[in-house]
Amino acid sequence: HVVRTIRWQLLLPADYSHRRFNLLLGLALGYTVNTIVPWRLGELFRAWFVAKRQDVRFGYVAASVIVERLADALVVAAIAGVLALNSDAPSGFRTLAALLTTGALFLTAFAVATRRSRRVRKAVWAVASLFNNQIRVGVLDIVWTFSELTLGVSFLRWRFVVSTAVMWAIYLASYLLFSHGLRRISGATGV
Numbered sequence: 001h002v003v004r005t006i007r008w009q010l011l012l013p014a015d016y017s018h019r020r021f022n023l024l025l026g027l028a029l030g031y032t033v034n035t036i037v038p039w040r041l042g043e044l045f046r047a048w049f050v051a052k053r054q055d056v057r058f059g060y061v062a063a064s065v066i067v068e069r070l071a072d073a074l075v076v077a078a079i080a081g082v083l084a085l086n087s088d089a090p091s092g093f094r095t096l097a098a099l100l101t102t103g104a105l106f107l108t109a110f111a112v113a114t115r116r117s118r119r120v121r122k123a124v125w126a127v128a129s130l131f132n133n134q135i136r137v138g139v140l141d142i143v144w145t146f147s148e149l150t151l152g153v154s155f156l157r158w159r160f161v162v163s164t165a166v167m168w169a170i171y172l173a174s175y176l177l178f179s180h181g182l183r184r185i186s187g188a189t190g191v
Contacts, residue, residue, distance in 0.1 A: 005023045005024045060145050
């Protein structure tokens with residue numbers, strides 16, 4: 001989680017990301033909310049909490065969370081794709097890789113279209129206009145900032161890419177250790 005926090009910090013403006021503890025606390029609280037409340041609403045809570053604690057726009061923090069999850073989707077799609085290459089792998093890996101890749105490509109295409117297409121911006125405005133002014137401005141801020149972060153240097157910067165690789169290597173290593181531990185326990189008990 002510390003590596004995830006460091007990676008998240010890379011997406012936030014430098015003058016707001018100096019208090020890493022607030023990011024780690026927001027991440028922990030978001031995970032806690034996710035265990036209690038459905039539909040991953042802990043991600044919204046995490047964005048709200050950090051926006052308040054760091055005194056940064058909610059839209060910016062929420063967009064950074066979406067960009068983080070986009071990067072995670074790309075990594076999980078790549079892992080599932082590699083596992084799908086194994087002839088003994090269940091077809092679910094191919095399906096997962098295809099779904100995540102399609103979703104990531106859709107989000108990336110949406111980010112590009114938001115920046116380049118007046119029609120897409122009008123459509124976003126029309127959807128956002130269904131809400132009151134405060135929510136409308138928040139939706140527009142999230143969409144525009146997501147587009148900026150996805151297409152900007154933050155998402156493609158080498159430090160973000162390296163921290164993503166390190167974070168997922170740690171996740172995979174912990175899953176591997178956990179599976180070895182389960183095998184040892186089940187072997188020792190004869191299960």
